[in-house]
Amino acid sequence: MAGWIIALVVVGVIVLLGIIFFSMYNGLVGLRNQVKNAWAQIDVQLKRRYDLIPNLVETVKGYAKHEREVFENVTKARNLAQAGASSDTATRGQLEGNLGSALSRLLVVAEAYPDLKANKNFLALQEELTSTENRISFSRQFYNDTVLRYNNKTQMFPSVLIAGMTGFKAETFFEITVPEEKLAPKVSFN
Amino acid sequence: MWDQIKSNRMRSAVLVMFMCLLLLGLGYVIGLFFLDSIIGGLAIAAVIWAVMSLVAFFQGDNILLSIAGARKVSKSDDPQLYNIVEEMTIASGLPKMPDVYIVNDKALNAFATGRNPEKAAVTVTSGLRAALNRDELQGVVAHEIGHIKNRDVLLMTITSVMLGAIVIISWYATRVMFLTGGGRSNNNRNSAGPQAILMIIGLVLMILAPLFAQLIYFAISRKREYLADASAALYTRYPEGLASALEKLGSSVTPVKAANKATAPMYIINPFAKRNAINSWMSTHPPIADRARILRSMSGSSLADYENAYGRTHDGKHILPKSERV
Numbered sequence: 001m002a003g004w005i006i007a008l009v010v011v012g013v014i015v016l017l018g019i020i021f022f023s024m025y026n027g028l029v030g031l032r033n034q035v036k037n038a039w040a041q042i043d044v045q046l047k048r049r050y051d052l053i054p055n056l057v058e059t060v061k062g063y064a065k066h067e068r069e070v071f072e073n074v075t076k077a078r079n080l081a082q083a084g085a086s087s088d089t090a091t092r093g094q095l096e097g098n099l100g101s102a103l104s105r106l107l108v109v110a111e112a113y114p115d116l117k118a119n120k121n122f123l124a125l126q127e128e129l130t131s132t133e134n135r136i137s138f139s140r141q142f143y144n145d146t147v148l149r150y151n152n153k154t155q156m157f158p159s160v161l162i163a164g165m166t167g168f169k170a171e172t173f174f175e176i177t178v179p180e181e182k183l184a185p186k187v188s189f190n
Numbered sequence: 191m192w193d194q195i196k197s198n199r200m201r202s203a204v205l206v207m208f209m210c211l212l213l214l215g216l217g218y219v220i221g222l223f224f225l226d227s228i229i230g231g232l233a234i235a236a237v238i239w240a241v242m243s244l245v246a247f248f249q250g251d252n253i254l255l256s257i258a259g260a261r262k263v264s265k266s267d268d269p270q271l272y273n274i275v276e277e278m279t280i281a282s283g284l285p286k287m288p289d290v291y292i293v294n295d296k297a298l299n300a301f302a303t304g305r306n307p308e309k310a311a312v313t314v315t316s317g318l319r320a321a322l323n324r325d326e327l328q329g330v331v332a333h334e335i336g337h338i339k340n341r342d343v344l345l346m347t348i349t350s351v352m353l354g355a356i357v358i359i360s361w362y363a364t365r366v367m368f369l370t371g372g373g374r375s376n377n378n379r380n381s382a383g384p385q386a387i388l389m390i391i392g393l394v395l396m397i398l399a400p401l402f403a404q405l406i407y408f409a410i411s412r413k414r415e416y417l418a419d420a421s422a423a424l425y426t427r428y429p430e431g432l433a434s435a436l437e438k439l440g441s442s443v444t445p446v447k448a449a450n451k452a453t454a455p456m457y458i459i460n461p462f463a464k465r466n467a468i469n470s471w472m473s474t475h476p477p478i479a480d481r482a483r484i485l486r487s488m489s490g491s492s493l494a495d496y497e498n499a500y501g502r503t504h505d506g507k508h509i510l511p512k513s514e515r516v
Contacts, residue, residue, distance in 0.1 A: 041280060124269065130324070131273035138281035141427065146283075 024162045031150040035171050038143035042174060045135040046081070046096060052132060053078045053103070056125050060106060063116035067109050070102075077102040089172045096136075097177045103129070140174050147171045201413070202345055205406050209352045212399050212406075213239060216359050219392040224366065239355040246351045251303035251311060254456070258448040260291035260313050268292070271319060274328050275312055278335045281425040288312045288338060292319060297444040301456040302334040302343055310338045317444065322435055329422055329432030330439075333458055336421030342414045346455055349407050356403040360396045367393065411455035411474045416509045419481055420496035423488060429496075433485035440478035 057071050077099040084095045107126075116122055151170045154163040162168075213235055221231020245253075265272045272290055279287040284307050291313040298318040304310030312334045314327075322330065337343055423429040439459050449461035454474045480503070488499040493510055500509040 038283070045280070127270055127273065131270075131277060134273075134277045135280055138277055138425070142281060142283050 021162060024159050025166060028153055028163055028168050031153055034146050035150050038146045041139040042143055045139050049132045050078055050082050052128055059122050059125055060110050063113045064109060070106050070109050074102045074106050089174055093174060093176045144173045147173055202410055205410050206349060209349060209403055209406050212403055213352060213356055215395060216356060216399050219395055220363050223392055235359055238359060242351045242355050246347050247305055250347050254303050255291060258293045260293045263290045263292050274331050278332045278425055282335050282339050284339060292316055295447055297446040298439045298442045299446050299461055300330050300334055300458045302337040305344050307338055321438055325431035326435035328426055329435045330458060332422035332425040333418045333432060336418035340417055349410055353403045353407045357400045360399050364396050408474050412476050415475050419485060420493050420510060423485060423491045423496055424493055427491045429485040429488045429491055433482040436478050436482045
């Protein structure tokens with residue numbers, strides 16, 4: 001009789017441990033998938049920005065022909081960022097940061113042309129660009145929040161045990177680094 | 191975020207149960223007075239509630255949108271509004287972008303509909319669209335997306351249907367009672383004394399049930415408004431946008447034409463022109479000045495920052511669940 005009870009208790013404990021193990025494992029898989037999804041969303045928004053730039057440059061060019069350097073910088077930064085789309089997170093953050101600051105310089109230049117600012121096409125593009133910049137930062141924000149939750153799970157007890165056994169590694173946050181952000185944009189008036 | 195939604199569900203569930211008890215009590219009284227069968231009364235209450243719930247669950251958003259006279263907006267109609275809704279979808283991590291609707295109304299207001307995040311819609315009035323700048327509009331849309339993300343729309347639908355059922359049942363029951371002088375039980379007057387007392391208790395319950403139900407409904411609504419404000423700050427990372435929008439909304443006095451008592455909690459601010467300056471039992475929404483003040487005294491934009499700001503402006507009281515007060 002006592003033997004039966006012990007056997008039942010042992011089986012019960014094993015089953016319980018198994019349930020805890022699998023629910024934690026599934027939780028980790030779910031979070032890792034969320035991280036992947038959030039990253040894909042950033043990608044979508046960065047592509048949106050690449051697609052927008054040629055159009056924007058063309059429109060501004062029509063009114064501000066002399067600002068060749070600014071256009072070249074934007075186009076160069078865009079092509080570099082697009083080419084580096086498969087590099088690691090840190091490099092990507094730097095390339096996108098460069099593109100962002102080149103773009104904001106273009107918009108500062110555009111401020112000097114009243115005709116351009118009244119152009120309907122330009123206004124529509126400006127809204128699209130504002131929205132795209134917002135989308136990039138919101139998707140980055142959501143990605144980083146998700147990574148934080150995932151990393152916490154992979155590093156905290158007790159899920160750290162399961163994460164260690166089954167190979168869940170911490171993910172990197174996505175930071176867009178803008179080296180010249182603190183400097184005022186250079187505008188030439190010649 | 192998950193813990194918070196769970197714990198909110200618990201508190202709301204308790205309030206919904208109270209409403210459920212009210213509804214059943216009403217059915218009981220009706221069964222006692224009109225049918226000589228308690229089961230029959232309970233069944234009537236349950237059937238009315240179930241039918242209304244089914245209609246609201248599957249058609250509620252369509253009904254609400256068509257009563258309000260809302261028309262769907264595509265990207266080409268209003269690129270900025272559409273963009274903002276899409277941005278907030280990204281920021282909140284909703285699986286699908288909600289549909290966007292505009293109501294032709296000079297009043298400044300907005301509401302969210304849809305039984306789940308996959309089938310949701312955000313509606314703003316044309317007055318609101320014209321009066322707010324981009325940041326303010328973003329705050330309002332973020333608040334509505336917060337309602338969708340926190341599953342408030344479903345909760346408010348369930349409770350408003352229950353409120354509606356209670357109002358309808360007690361309305362008819364009291365009319366019938368006055369007309370017939372107390373229903374069938376009058377026929378056997380063997381036990382006139384206890385019967386009369388029961389009658390009075392029943393009548394009081396019938397008259398008070400809609401009032402109690404409304405108070406519960408409003409209590410649920412006020413809690414959800416604070417939470418949606420906190421979510422909006424979290425998504426936009428810019429509490430000032432919503433704060434300034436709320437002030438603009440509060441200073442306009444045009445009432446929303448298509449709003450009524452049952453749909454009032456769906457709106458971002460109370461849709462009737464007369465608004466309470468204090469947080470009373472009878473209000474659907476917390477006072478606007480209070481909401482703006484909390485948003486403005488946030489030191490950051492996280493849910494914990496909102497909780498702290500609420501505490502600072504309300505003598506250390508709490509508003510969000512414990513799991514978010516880190």
